[in-house]
Amino acid sequence: MYVADTIVAPATPPGSGAVAIVRLSGPRAIEIARLLWRPLREDAPLAPPRELRLGEVRDPKSGALIDRAMLAVFPAPRSLTGEDVAELQCHGGRYLVRRIVALAADAGARPAAPGEFTRRAYLNGRIDLTEAEAIADLVDARGDAALAQALAQLSGALAARVEGLRAKLIGLRARLEAEIDFSDEDINLPPRAEFARVADALAADLRALIDTFRRGRIVRDGARAAIIGKPNAGKSSLLNLLLGSDRAIVTPIPGATRDVIEETAAIGPIPLVLADTAGLRAEADPVEALGIERTRRTAAAADLTITVFDSSRRWEPADDEVIALAARLPGLALLNKSDLPRMLTAGELRARGVALPIIEFCALAADGLEPLRERLAALVEELADSPGAGDGRVAITRERHRAALESAFESLTAASVAASAGMPPEIVAVDIMAATDALDAITGAVTTEDVLDLIFREFCIGK
Numbered sequence: 514m515y516v517a518d519t520i521v522a523p524a525t526p527p528g529s530g531a532v533a534i535v536r537l538s539g540p541r542a543i544e545i546a547r548l549l550w551r552p553l554r555e556d557a558p559l560a561p562p563r564e565l566r567l568g569e570v571r572d573p574k575s576g577a578l579i580d581r582a583m584l585a586v587f588p589a590p591r592s593l594t595g596e597d598v599a600e601l602q603c604h605g606g607r608y609l610v611r612r613i614v615a616l617a618a619d620a621g622a623r624p625a626a627p628g629e630f631t632r633r634a635y636l637n638g639r640i641d642l643t644e645a646e647a648i649a650d651l652v653d654a655r656g657d658a659a660l661a662q663a664l665a666q667l668s669g670a671l672a673a674r675v676e677g678l679r680a681k682l683i684g685l686r687a688r689l690e691a692e693i694d695f696s697d698e699d700i701n702l703p704p705r706a707e708f709a710r711v712a713d714a715l716a717a718d719l720r721a722l723i724d725t726f727r728r729g730r731i732v733r734d735g736a737r738a739a740i741i742g743k744p745n746a747g748k749s750s751l752l753n754l755l756l757g758s759d760r761a762i763v764t765p766i767p768g769a770t771r772d773v774i775e776e777t778a779a780i781g782p783i784p785l786v787l788a789d790t791a792g793l794r795a796e797a798d799p800v801e802a803l804g805i806e807r808t809r810r811t812a813a814a815a816d817l818t819i820t821v822f823d824s825s826r827r828w829e830p831a832d833d834e835v836i837a838l839a840a841r842l843p844g845l846a847l848l849n850k851s852d853l854p855r856m857l858t859a860g861e862l863r864a865r866g867v868a869l870p871i872i873e874f875c876a877l878a879a880d881g882l883e884p885l886r887e888r889l890a891a892l893v894e895e896l897a898d899s900p901g902a903g904d905g906r907v908a909i910t911r912e913r914h915r916a917a918l919e920s921a922f923e924s925l926t927a928a929s930v931a932a933s934a935g936m937p938p939e940i941v942a943v944d945i946m947a948a949t950d951a952l953d954a955i956t957g958a959v960t961t962e963d964v965l966d967l968i969f970r971e972f973c974i975g976k
């Protein structure tokens with residue numbers, strides 16, 4: 514087992530509350546907790562593991578009373594980290610918690626780094642990396658869809674999916690081993706074409722899992738919507754309407770929005786991250802031109818677009834770029850300012866190549882807001898469901914997963930090509946092993962300190 518020092522940290526967020534938890538983990542965790550904490554009645558038996566007992570926390574040096582607190586101990590290996598763990602439930606005061614952590618530090622515990630408890634759980638084999646990431650996602654979840662996804666991953670759904678793929682790679686490896694072992698003997702080996710067929714089918718499975726990334730990311734982080742259109746079309750008005758607050762400046766002066774403004778709107782079970790952008794036009798000053806470049810980048814990185822057209826103005830060449838940007842992604846088109854005399858119609862938009870659903874809208878009167886919210890929510894849910902739908906509910910949620918699967922896919926494809934080309938089995942096996950290693954990086958069966966640092970950095974202290 515992984516041997517470590519003893520760490521301490523508050524497991525509850527800073528601030529005042531009814532209760533706070535100070536957590537210790539490591540070989541001296543229980544000893545240090547007992548040094549600080551005594552049962553209320555000295556003659557009372559100590560609580561059995563995993564049961565709370567009321568007692569007092571005192572400064573072991575001066576004997577000064579610090580707090581009344583509950584203690585629970587979790588002897589290794591049946592604990593969060595797999596090590597001895599002690600948890601003090603004290604009153605939730607900022608100073609109080611700091612004082613108790615300092616007492617534990619005086620007694621020999623080291624203040625824990627962010628995510629260090631979870632990292633130890635991983636190092637001690639209590640959880641794999643996908644489960645550790647699921648814990649972070651669970652804590653960060655902003656809606657039911659994100660919760661469900663994190664819980665599925667926490668129960669090992671992604672790890673099981675990866676394990677299934679890995680088992681098939683091991684099967685391919687075994688075929689190659691057989692070829693190596695029996696190459697001198699005159700027996701009938703399965704033809705290479707069969708090997709390549711199995712490898713290609715497995716590569717397709719990998720691709721299907723890679724394709725779940727957008728869904729997993731959208732459920733976890735929300736869908737990104739870019740609000741695009743010409744200056745003065747009503748983009749900032751729309752952002753404010755959807756947020757229900759005056760976030761962006763609205764003015765009749767064209768070109769007022771110069772930077773991208775991003776805010777999250779709650780329109781359904783999945784958050785929608787709205788980006789209000791600088792209006793697209795040719796005759797922009799240098800600052801506005803930089804803003805317009807950002808508009809293009811934001812639109813390129815978005816999951817969907819909300820395109821705003823000004824129905825009170827005639828068609829202009831700048832609208833063509835708006836349409837070209839919007840055509841690349843799913844989304845909605847708003848024909849805004851329906852309260853003003855009409856110079857641009859839905860029919861003309863269609864004729865100019867707008868294929869998106871077109872909604873008549875009036876940002877000034879919030880006319881059409883409810884149907885818009887409903888359609889946006891439906892669109893986001895569709896995005897979160899469609900790709901890789903045949904893959905059950907399992908989705909990859911991080912760039913790390915995607916990169917590892919991409920690498921496994923490439924190695925597997927190389928193996929298939931090498932096998933078909935009649936390369937020696939030892940050569941083909943190298944690619945199969947590389948693919949296996951790439952998959953192992955997802956669950957953490959194979960990993961490096963750097964990767965662990967990256968993963969656990971996103972955790973807060975005490976987790």
Ligand SMILES: Nc1nc2c(ncn2[C@@H]2O[C@H](COP(=O)(O)OP(=O)(O)O)[C@@H](O)[C@H]2O)c(=O)[nH]1
Pocket residue numbers: 742743744745746747748749750751762763764765766767768769770792849850851852853874875876877878
């Ligand atoms: N009459 C009318 N004016 C609107 C409507 N929506 C926005 N405006 C006005 O159009 C101008 C530009 O709006 P803004 O949201 O700043 O547009 P942006 O440049 O696309 O961000 C402002 O004066 C708004 O009050 C609408 O539906 N009807």
Ligand SMILES: [Mg+2]
Pocket residue numbers: 748749750761762769770790
């Ligand atoms: Mg604006």
